[in-house]
Amino acid sequence: MPELPEVETTRRGIAPHIEGQQVSQVIVRQEKLRWPVSPEISTLLPNLHIHQVRRRAKYLLLDTDKGTLIIHLGMSGSLRITDASTEPEKHEHIDIIFTNNTCMRYKDPRRFGSFLWSSSPVEKHKLIQQLGPEPLSESFNIDDFYPKIQLKKAPIKSVIMDGHIVVGVGNIYASEALFQSGIHPKRTANNISKKRLVNLVSAIKEILALAIEQGGTTLKDFVNSSGNPGYFQQKLNVYGRANKPCLVCDTPIKQIVIAQRSTFYCPHCQR
Template sequence: MPELPEVETTCRGLAPYLEGQWVRSVVVRQARLRWPVDPDFAKHIKNARILKLERRAKYLLVHTDKGCAIWHLGMSGSLRLVEQEESPEKHDHIDWRLDSGLTLRYRDPRRFGALLWTAADPLVHDLLSHLGPEPLSESFSGDYLFAASRKRKQSVKTFIMDGRIVVGVGNIYASESLFLAGIRPDREAGSISKARYLRLAEAIKKVLSRAIAQGGTTLRDFIGGDGKPGYFAQELNVYGRAGAPCPSCGSPVRDMVLGQRSTFFCTRCQR
């Protein structure tokens, strides 16, 4: 599933080609996504000028002079730029035809993504208004995590994966951040000290920043390519490495299930 770094890389990859462009028309071949595409979406955005692309959590916000389109890539969605004469394939559900001669094409084999429209501030939309701070922002810190965790009995891993606490810390990045901070993923969130939360907040920032940076250096072509960031080649310390030696101490990496998600950790390095 696309996580925060994938969406951030997608945003950065597309922005130079979309910002300042006019959307001349929209073709919706398949409206039955996670939520149905508004039947009037094409009317809303026709001849709109794209002002800015930005990311909020795992959502891509396309601000125009008429309103804002909110994309969610779901589990298998991707965006790429193609020539307007290029024929769509089976899972190419939505096209935005731009005045540059390119088409922004949305592909989603599993159709768990979404395209929504709002004429209001997107940050007050029902999908976004309840979200916690961005993990790379100044408002996210160890002090914040410590205060938010008091009296919470859930595991620290499910705590930091809760979008109401902090956005964008998906399963891979939660495991990797907890490893860097030396914290067992099944520890009660409310039992962890402020000092350890300070380390965890810094670890989250480091892991996500590194993933975004690697996405930028291995970015696949958004023009005519598959529209997917190519940063999955990054080296992971524990995620998906059950039974392999811990890169720090050599002990076998263990796995467990927390919150119905696979979780990986080192019993010696994480306490």
């Protein structure tokens, strides 16, 4: 499920339950994720306090005195808050249990996610260090974006999904942002006017911000729920709407493949 808005929604859902809490026990039922679960999560994390839950790109960062737990939800990962006495369901691979018996439980059927440990500072960690700007921050702006784009002759959709350029734009919102800004997903990145790229930057910010805002409404269900915020009933204009009429011009939406990922666009609205 996780695109950036889902990860941020997860962060907001778990933070009030675990910030300031002391870990009492960690249970790893399945250590084979995208990478093996770091052993420090079993050996070092117990007895430490979680000071803060942060997000960088689609990574959740749980800070302690001795380092940071880096969690990525991959394609199918989710976290929920439950009680340590509840029985784990299928594919619930990891429990972080706290001294007040709260349990943060990780479920991930496809196991593309990760639980990694970083001795502080986490900003130096291999996976974190190379990340581009946060889409919702000032550091993602046209003055930095435009010159970077001039070096790219890949399809614009691939470029906005490249975490070195900007983080957090996943497959769904890439299609949606390009529709909103009227840009054909296959258009060569360095062949787009600055004016249109200004619109693209705005579209990415608006779409992600709206999705996060709507995700907030699901937070009340975070405890003892699936913990899966889903798609927020967000109105998707093109994603998943192959052959259906464009909501603007009625032209059938097209589905193509770019860089092995399904891509949706309106051949009339997007050039």
